[in-house]
Amino acid sequence: MKCEKCKKDYPSEHYFSTESICRKCFAKMTPEEKTQARQPKAIYTMTTTAFTIDGYKIVKSLGVVRGVLVRSRSVFGTIGASLQTLIGGNITLFTELCEQTRADAFEMMASHAEEIGANAVIGVRYDTTEIMQGVTEVLCYGTAVIVKPVSS
Ligand SMILES: [Zn+2]
Numbered sequence: 001m002k003c004e005k006c007k008k009d010y011p012s013e014h015y016f017s018t019e020s021i022c023r024k025c026f027a028k029m030t031p032e033e034k035t036q037a038r039q040p041k042a043i044y045t046m047t048t049t050a051f052t053i054d055g056y057k058i059v060k061s062l063g064v065v066r067g068v069l070v071r072s073r074s075v076f077g078t079i080g081a082s083l084q085t086l087i088g089g090n091i092t093l094f095t096e097l098c099e100q101t102r103a104d105a106f107e108m109m110a111s112h113a114e115e116i117g118a119n120a121v122i123g124v125r126y127d128t129t130e131i132m133q134g135v136t137e138v139l140c141y142g143t144a145v146i147v148k149p150v151s152s
Contacts, residue, residue, distance in 0.1 A: 046120035046147065047110065053120060056147040062118050066141035067108025071101045072134055098138075102126055105140035118144035 001010050003022035010022060017026035018037045029037065046053060105126070113121045124142035131137050 047106075047124050047142065048120075048122055049124050051123050051143075053122065053147055055150055056120070057150050058120075058122070058145045059148050060146040062113075062116050062144040062146065064141055065109050065112040065116070065118070065121060065144040066139060067105040067110075067112065068140075069101055069105045069108070069138045070131065071097065071136050071138065098128075098136075101136070101138045102140065105138045109140045109142060113142075113144040116144060118146055120145050120147045 001013060001016065002008070002020075003010065003016070003025055004020040005025035006022065008022065010016065015022050017023045021029075021037050026034065026037065046056075052058075106124075109124075110121065121142040121144055124140065127139040127141070129137045129139075
């Protein structure tokens, strides 16, 4: 097995923190990079808001995949956020909720894509609708495709 970062060869996956990054390299990464590296490769490195992926060609389109989530703000969160609006600035409680909900919707979409045999999702979009006061629908959708590296 080869580490994707340092290109060193290791005898087994015991030396690896993720599928393709060795423990040494992983330890040197920023928390952000670590989160990214831990996610299953096939789907996550291959989702894009664009309709093409550099270095890959689309061999099959499997149609639209989506993840839908409906979230209501908890009473506690609403009180907290109301206090924050009084103080002013970025309403972090809502920001966090939105971020988390989007991430969950994305996750659902990605696992749906995986289920139908896709290895990439292109044209990824988010859509948010407030259904009623405090209840928000978050939709994440894209086109599931099978891609292959372009051999040059
Ligand atoms: Zn390494």
